[in-house]
Amino acid sequence: MLHHMSLPARDPHSVARVLAELTDGQFFDFPIAPGAYMVNGCDPHGTALEILPDDRVWLPGPHEVDVGVRESSGPCSGFHVALSVPVSRERIEEVGAREGWLVRLCDRGPFQVIELWVENRFMVELLTAAMVPAYLAFMKPETYGAWLAEVQRSGAVLQAAH
Template identity: 35%
Template structure:
C-alpha cells in the first residue's frame, strides 16, 4: 500500500500549506475545487501532496461524489481523507467495500479516477488501482495543476 495524498484542516490553511511545502521541498498552491483551501505538493512532484482546509469545512457524501460543506462547528464528518494505491482492480475494491456495508463508487477527480469509499459512512478513502494510479501520477503535477485551474506559471 502506498499513501498518495492526504488532507488535514487548520486555522490558517495557506500558512500551514506553505510550511508543509517547504518541509517537503515542494510548492503550495490554492485548491480551487473548494473555497479557502490549499495544497502542499512534495518536491518529487509525483502527486504526493497534503491538502489543507479550514476547520469549518467538512467532506460529506454527495449524490454523485464527495461534496464540501462550509460553515458551522467542526464536527463529523471531517475534511480528513486519504488516497491509497492498491494492486486490486477497482471492481474488486467496490465489492469488498460493499461486503463491509460501506458505500463505494468510481468517481472522476479530473486528472484521475478513484474508487470513493465511505468507511463507517463518515471517513473518505480514495483507492486507486494500477490504471488509476498511472493517470494520477501523470496528471497530479504542479504544471498540470496550474494548467487545470488557469494559474500563472513561474
Template identity: 40%
Template sequence: MINHISLAVNNPSHVAEVVAELWQGQAVPFPNHPGYYITFAMDSFGSLIEFLPKKTVLQPNSVGKGVQFADLSSEVPVHTATHANLMVPISEAQIYAIAEREGWRAVRCKRSDDFELIEFWLENEVLLELLPPTMSEQYLTATRPENLQAILAAK
C-alpha cells in the first residue's frame, strides 16, 4: 500500500485545496515548511498527498539526518512522469465541474479493456488518475492478484 506521495506543483496551497475537494478531505500547511501543504483523505488508511513548490527537490542528507529539501536554481520542466491514481468519493460530473472551474484538463480514458479512469491534470501539468465510485470496482477487479497474474502470464 502506498501511504502518501509528494507532488511538485506551482501553487501548493490551491492545489491542496482542490484535491481536498476531490477527496472530500482536508488540506493544511505542512509543519515547519512554509509554502508546502498536505491534503488528507481522512480515510482509515491515513492517505495523504504532500504538495511542494515545483522548484523543490528532495535529496539525501548526512547519514542519519534524513532527507534534505532543496530549491532548484535551474529551469524546472513543465510536466513530470510522477503521477498518482486515486479513488475519490465524488461523481464524474463533480470532477468535471471542478476541472472546468479551475480551467484544468479532465478527460475520461480507457486504460485497457478492463477499466476506465479520469485523467485530471493539476494546473494542466501534473496528472492524477481519478476513479469515482462508478469506476472504482473496474479498477479493483483488474488489479486483483489473480487477474494481474493472468495478464502477466499472457505477455
C-alpha cells in the first residue's frame, strides 16, 4: 500500500491546491522545508502527497533524512515514497546490508519508519505491520492539522528544515 510520496514542483502551492481539489483532500504547510506542502485526507488509508520546491532534495543526514538545496543535478532527488511491507525490520536490514544500502530505524515523532536508501541515492520509507497503526492515526487531516498548529505555535524547527 502506498502511504505517501514526495513530488518536486516549480509552484508547490498551486500543485498542492490542485491535487487537493482533485483528490477531495486538504492541503497544509509541510514544515520540513520552506515552501513545501502536504496533501492528505484523500482516502481512509492515510495516503498523502508531499509537494517540495523543485530545488529541494532528500539527503541521508547524520541520523535520519535531511533536506538540502540542489546546487546542480546530483545523485539525490526530492522523490521518496513510504510503503507498508509484510516483512520484518530484521529482514529489511538483511536486504539492505546485502545490497550495501543504508538502512536505519527512524522516529518521526508521531510514527516510526525504516529508511532504506535505494542505491544510496533515494529514500524509501518502509513501515512494518507494527508501524502502520501510528502512521495511519497521524495522517488524518484533523490530527496532522492539530500537530502542525502545535509546531507553529511552539516555534519548533523540525530537524530537516533548512
